[in-house]
Amino acid sequence: MSVTSPSAPQSTWTKADIKASRKANRKLHRKEYIWAAAFMAAPVIGWLAFLLFPLGFSVYASLTNWNGLGNMTFIGFDNYVLLVQDPYFWKALWNTVFYMIGIPIGLAMSLGLALALARKIPGRTFFRTVYYIPVISSLAAIAILWQWAYNGDFGLVNQFLSIFGIDGPNWLMDSTWSKPALIIMAIWKGLGYSTILYLAAVQSVPRSLYEAAALDGAGAWRRFRTITMPMVRPVTFFLVVTNIIAGSMIFTEINIMTPTGGPEWSTASLVWYIWNKAFRNLQMGYATSMALVLGILVLIVTVIQFRLNKRNEFSIE
Amino acid sequence: MRRKGLSAVAVTVAGALLLAACSSDGSEGNASEEPDTSGGDAPNELTFMFRGGEYDKLAYETAIAAFEEETGAEVNMIITDADQYATKLQAAIAGNQVPDVFYIESGRMQGYVYANVLADLSEYVDQATIDNVWEFGTTAYRFDKESGEMGTGALYGLPKDVGPFGFGYNTVMFEEAGIEPPSPTEPLTFDEFVDIAKQLTQDTDGDGELDQWGTGLNVTWNSQAFIWGAGADWISEDNKTVTVDTPEFAEALQWFADLGLVEGVTPSAEQAQTLDTYQRWMAGEIGFFPVAPWDIATYNDVAANNPEVFGYDVIPYPVANEGDDWSTWLGSLGIAVSENSKNKELAAQLATFLSTNLEAQKILAENKVQIPNLIDYATGEWIETDAEATGWPANSQAFLDIAMEKGRPLPGTWTYTPEWYDNFWIGIENVVDNGSQTAADFVAAKQPEMQMLLDQSWVSAEQAKAAG
Numbered sequence: 028m029s030v031t032s033p034s035a036p037q038s039t040w041t042k043a044d045i046k047a048s049r050k051a052n053r054k055l056h057r058k059e060y061i062w063a064a065a066f067m068a069a070p071v072i073g074w075l076a077f078l079l080f081p082l083g084f085s086v087y088a089s090l091t092n093w094n095g096l097g098n099m100t101f102i103g104f105d106n107y108v109l110l111v112q113d114p115y116f117w118k119a120l121w122n123t124v125f126y127m128i129g130i131p132i133g134l135a136m137s138l139g140l141a142l143a144l145a146r147k148i149p150g151r152t153f154f155r156t157v158y159y160i161p162v163i164s165s166l167a168a169i170a171i172l173w174q175w176a177y178n179g180d181f182g183l184v185n186q187f188l189s190i191f192g193i194d195g196p197n198w199l200m201d202s203t204w205s206k207p208a209l210i211i212m213a214i215w216k217g218l219g220y221s222t223i224l225y226l227a228a229v230q231s232v233p234r235s236l237y238e239a240a241a242l243d244g245a246g247a248w249r250r251f252r253t254i255t256m257p258m259v260r261p262v263t264f265f266l267v268v269t270n271i272i273a274g275s276m277i278f279t280e281i282n283i284m285t286p287t288g289g290p291e292w293s294t295a296s297l298v299w300y301i302w303n304k305a306f307r308n309l310q311m312g313y314a315t316s317m318a319l320v321l322g323i324l325v326l327i328v329t330v331i332q333f334r335l336n337k338r339n340e341f342s343i344e
Numbered sequence: 345m346r347r348k349g350l351s352a353v354a355v356t357v358a359g360a361l362l363l364a365a366c367s368s369d370g371s372e373g374n375a376s377e378e379p380d381t382s383g384g385d386a387p388n389e390l391t392f393m394f395r396g397g398e399y400d401k402l403a404y405e406t407a408i409a410a411f412e413e414e415t416g417a418e419v420n421m422i423i424t425d426a427d428q429y430a431t432k433l434q435a436a437i438a439g440n441q442v443p444d445v446f447y448i449e450s451g452r453m454q455g456y457v458y459a460n461v462l463a464d465l466s467e468y469v470d471q472a473t474i475d476n477v478w479e480f481g482t483t484a485y486r487f488d489k490e491s492g493e494m495g496t497g498a499l500y501g502l503p504k505d506v507g508p509f510g511f512g513y514n515t516v517m518f519e520e521a522g523i524e525p526p527s528p529t530e531p532l533t534f535d536e537f538v539d540i541a542k543q544l545t546q547d548t549d550g551d552g553e554l555d556q557w558g559t560g561l562n563v564t565w566n567s568q569a570f571i572w573g574a575g576a577d578w579i580s581e582d583n584k585t586v587t588v589d590t591p592e593f594a595e596a597l598q599w600f601a602d603l604g605l606v607e608g609v610t611p612s613a614e615q616a617q618t619l620d621t622y623q624r625w626m627a628g629e630i631g632f633f634p635v636a637p638w639d640i641a642t643y644n645d646v647a648a649n650n651p652e653v654f655g656y657d658v659i660p661y662p663v664a665n666e667g668d669d670w671s672t673w674l675g676s677l678g679i680a681v682s683e684n685s686k687n688k689e690l691a692a693q694l695a696t697f698l699s700t701n702l703e704a705q706k707i708l709a710e711n712k713v714q715i716p717n718l719i720d721y722a723t724g725e726w727i728e729t730d731a732e733a734t735g736w737p738a739n740s741q742a743f744l745d746i747a748m749e750k751g752r753p754l755p756g757t758w759t760y761t762p763e764w765y766d767n768f769w770i771g772i773e774n775v776v777d778n779g780s781q782t783a784a785d786f787v788a789a790k791q792p793e794m795q796m797l798l799d800q801s802w803v804s805a806e807q808a809k810a811a812g
Contacts, residue, residue: 094804096437097459098811179614197614200773287564291771306431308761309455310804 088315095311106316116317118292119300122206123321126277126296129210130270134263136214137221138229142255144222145229155226159219166216170283173212174199177284199284202293209280209294221266228259264336268329275325278302297321381422381432382441383685388415390691392698393422393436393443394504394679395429399711407704411697417690437461444691445698448501448680450484450494451757456680457487457500458808463681464498468692473700474499476719478747481506481699484676484757492805494583494758501678502699505714508746509673511569511662512635512737514628515655517544517556528739531573531660531670534599537632541609544631558609559632560621563600563776564769566634568754569661569672571596578755578765579798586764586798589791591784596664598783601776613777628653637743640712644735658742660750674751710734715743722747760805764797 040048089106091099110116144155161169176183179197188195198208232255240250278298281289288295297317305314384390394404401423408419422443424432430452436442442461456462474482481503488497518525521544526532532540541558548555561567571577574596580587587593604610611621611630625633626646635643635658646654660670679698681691698704705716709726712735716722722744731740756762768790774781 092804092807092811094455094459094808094811095434096455096461097808100807100811200613200777287766287769290773306434307766308763309452309808310761 085315085319088312089319090316091312093312093315094309095305096309099312102312106313107320109313110316110320115292115295115300116297119295119297120321122293122295123275123277123297125206126210126213127271127274129214130267130274132210133214133217133270134221134266137218137266138225138259138263140218140222141225141229142251144226155223158222161216162219164216166279167283169212169216170280173208173280174284177208199294200290202289202291205285205289205293209277209284212280213274213277217270221270224262224266225259228262229255232258260336264332268332271328271332272325275321380441381436381443383444383682383691384418384420384687386418387687388417388690389420390417390445390685390687390694391420391422391443392694393424393433393446395424395426395447397713399708399713402711403704403707403713404698406707407698407701408694410701410703411694415690415693417687417694419694442682442684444682444685444687445694446680446682447504448485448678449757450501450676450678450753451762453485453487453500453678453680454492454494454760454805455808457489457498458805458812460683460812462500463683463685463688463692464500465502465681465692465695466499468681468689469499469502469696473696477503477700477717478506478719480674480747480751480753481676481717484753485678485680489809492760492802492809501680502695503717504677504679504699505708505717506747506751507636507638507675507677507714508743508751509565509569509675510635510658510742510746511632511660511672512656512658513632514625514630515657516651516653517628517631521546525657526659528657528659528742531668532662533666533668534570534573534662534664537662538603538607538609541603541631542607545609554611556629557611557624557631558607559603560610560616560624560630561600561603561632561634562621563772567597567600568752569670570600572671572752573661573663573668574599575664575668578768579759583759584798584802586791586794588768588787588794594782594784594787597775597787601779601783604776605779613773626654635737637712637714640736644712657737658739660742660745669750671750671752672746673754674746675754675757706730709736712736715740715747759798760801760808764794764801767794767797 088099090101090103092102092105093099140158144151144158148154177185177198179185179195179200182195182198184198185195196204198204236254236258237250240254245253276298277296281294281296281299282302285294288299298321301314301317301321304310304317381391381393392404392408394400396404401421404421408421411417412419429447430449433446433448437456437459448456448462453462482499483495484503485501486497486499487494491497513526515525523540523543526540538558544556544558545554546556547553571593574592576590576593576596577587579585604612610616611624616624619627621630621633624630626643628650635656643654643656647656661672663670679695681688681695685691699717702718702721705718705721708714709716709730716726727741727744732738754765756765759765771781771786775783775786
């Protein structure tokens, strides 16, 4: 389709001529306008239907007494008042925050692995594949396997610890160790994904920077701290943000490994509690208020991260 | 511009999070794969949504074929995974795609009734039909909207089944230990039970480690019969007061915990985690263990493959003292009809047919899925000839006794929500697994919290009633 622009109006044109020209112009471009609107409409409608409407609906539902089946009754902020007074909400929130401890540990391990895998070592492809397998494996299957591994008597983890003379705990049945157990599993599961991203970032750091630094007498640690770390910061930022969002939604492994919320409710995450409230205890309105609070908390953390990242941004001239 | 971009990212993140947090169960799924659950539009068209295994499907295909021939109806069957059924049904209701006929759990029924999702079947089901079904199977689906009382009022479902949670023993182990088999009708006392369990707990290969135990009971599912057998209960008869703080309750719970902690007649928590007691029972390592109809097919296979270590039969649950009445919990899954079905009468006929069709009941019983719903068949031809002929245990009469008079609903199932009852199990491991808390201290601390949740459940019921 080709579009020819009308010739520029001559100075002898009257107002009527200009008007007629504009009309012709509009007519000529109408089809393009329609197409443009159609293309823009698709994401806008999608955004309205699948994001803004559910979000607005959730906000309203959180202000109602609703069992998820019948009619809603508007109750103002009662759900939020209840939430503040609900010890299980705070416990679930604390558990969820606790799970985040695994994020820096996982990232540090991933970066270490990426640095190792970036070197030309024998069997590099094999190791890369091995570390990535947990990422593509079913979380439900992995959760069941780890449940066995954490067995107090004959589990793989405690057998391994016994080699070093350590008498391991009964991980999933001990309120002190149940959360660390889930964190270890989550780190293991996510290691491959973070490593792959870090590997790409590490490999894209210009060699010339390292060479120049080496010539200036910088040691390995100095090169890592002042070249590698800053150069992979965008990946770190991306991983921290996405891991926090994903971590705040931890559910499946908890529901499989500790279906009643663990010993003394030590593993119950907020999403697990929300799900129970919504679908088992018919408190959809209350559950929605908790989901919103969780959403807002994650939003705040994400905004802070964006700001901190912006402040620390740098560029190499 | 940057701020706008940041806000857009933030809103997107929050929205995505909310959508994910509000999703059904966090499992992966594709909405486009969901079947259309909405009720039939044509005058003879019905949709039936249910869950179950291959034998349920076989039985219902047979029953539905007969129903279609008899009535000219066209029934569209939708079968879902058992663990996703309740969530999918709730989503179907929220999306106004309620099937004409569907399974309903007695314990979740009240919310559905208040939301006017369920049709009252009273006018569609004749009294003779109701009289020929286990009483529990119909009272479990009766609900008085006004008083909020279960077991009375309108009939919102018919039983798909009643599930007696029986008790059994390993016949081979008893024989080898030279212990006389327990009576099929008279319950053991707690003392007798412990005495036998001690005799059965042995190091059979002499390596210094125990290899078989008297019993191995999961507290969440197995303690009810013992608590009830001691005259205690979780809740008052009017379902308004939590009664776990009574001395008899604490005593019975402590006795249950002491089976492992003091008497040493159960595998330890760690041992049970290594190989759960269900597997140990089938490996011939446990003397007493629950036996329910849905286990029969598996147990029969094990008994056929390992007759030297495993055989079983059903007995009454033990009671605290001689002469006490025994009881156990009786579950049920119901078949309900949508209040908004365009073919309500036909749907009610289908629900009745599925619940009471003799051929379907025979298929389900023959394949050890459930005991028959029909009293005349169950207490006649089935118990006299069919049960034994199709591999049910010798004392299957115990199952019928539970269905008839010994069965009780699980405590949380006849209240608006079971949250108060679920709360009881939080921290129970401190009593039964590690013994760091006495049962008396545990129940004393639990009662106020459970009572608060029960009160909240009643308030929620009132609010649901008002909201409609």
